Amino acid sequence: MAKATKTDTTSEEEDLHHSAEVPHELTEQRLDVVCAKLFNDWSRARLQTWIGDGRVRVNGIVIDKPRTVVLAGDTLELEAVPEADLTVHPEKIALDVVYHDKAIAVINKPAGLTVHPGAGISSGTLQNALLHRFPQTNVVPRAGLVHRLDKDTSGLLVIALTLTAQTRLSAAISEHAFRREYDAVVHGDMVSGGSVDAPIGRHPRDRVRMAVVPRGGREALSHYRVQERYSSHTHLRVKLETGRTHQIRVHMSHIRHPIIGDSMYGGDVIRGRGMDPELRDVLKSFPRQALHARELELDHPISGKTMGWLAEPPKDIQDLLVALRKHTARDAAASPKR
Structure with missing residues (x-):
């Protein structure tokens, strides 16, 4: 097994503008349901929010009602504009980053470091440290944390640095x-x-x-x-x-x-x-x-x-x-x- 210690710059930039044509098998279904099928890098709940915010167009027209029925051949356009999480603040905490590229980072977590804020803990966590070391994670849920280790367990964790990476890694974990x-x-x-x-x-x-x-x-x-x-x-x-x-x-x-x-x-x-x-x-x-x-x-x-x-x-x-x-x-x- 390779020990990756340098930055890899081969991964692609995340594209926040997407379009797709409604296939015949999805005709006469709700807009949010179809979006969840066609833009499956994001959850249905997140897509419903974006529809309500006017970030989805059907045949060039903004549609802000998730229950709107779409037809085969309709063109859907999505502007996935992420929103920053302002509830957890960046903190300068030393991290052992064993690998990172544009999409992911791998951290060797020390024992004693809590992964994310919880009851009675609002600072000094890995999530606070990630927001400082990788500022782009302020628009990714939990600063890109897709799995966790107990506070007193040490070792390797993968971090998603983009929304697309977070969605795909979360799916991989569940599978x-x-x-x-x-x-x-x-x-x-x-x-x-x-x-x-x-x-x-x-x-x-x-x-x-x-x-x-x-x-x-x-x-x-x-x-x-x-x-x-x-x-x-x-x-x-x-x-x-x-x-x-x-x-x-x-x-x-x-x-x-x-x-x-x-x-x-x-x-x-x-x-x-x-x-x-x-x-x-x-x-x-x-x-x-x-x-x-x-x-x-x-x-x-x-x-x-x-x-x-x-x-x-x-x-x-x-x-x-x-x-x-x-x-x-x-x-x-x-x-x-x-």
């Missing part, structure tokens, strides 16, 4: 077309890899948490393989087929191998008999879930070219792995030789 692989360091000595196919929904008693919910949960599928085994812990590589909230954290907890440091899903409980005090202190002090989005692969929303990026785990996880190896080597040396 599970991204390839995403994570490093996860979990409790327990796991012998082999496997899959967790278990639906996820809100926890029935704690609405902040997610849980495996047999009835009413959304489909969730994770595949994992063993990368390295230690005395009482395992370094996994986890591939997502779906992207539910807290998916890997919930699935690993569900199979009784919670992620180290994950206080929400039981990963902050120290496990392992005969553990030396040094390793116990390392585990107790690890400040977050040991989870990192290491690989991202997708089809470029403009060129269609398959592209991929790799980001190795940051220093805190690397140091954790070193401590686990050291403890495992001590255990091996102390074990009676047969």
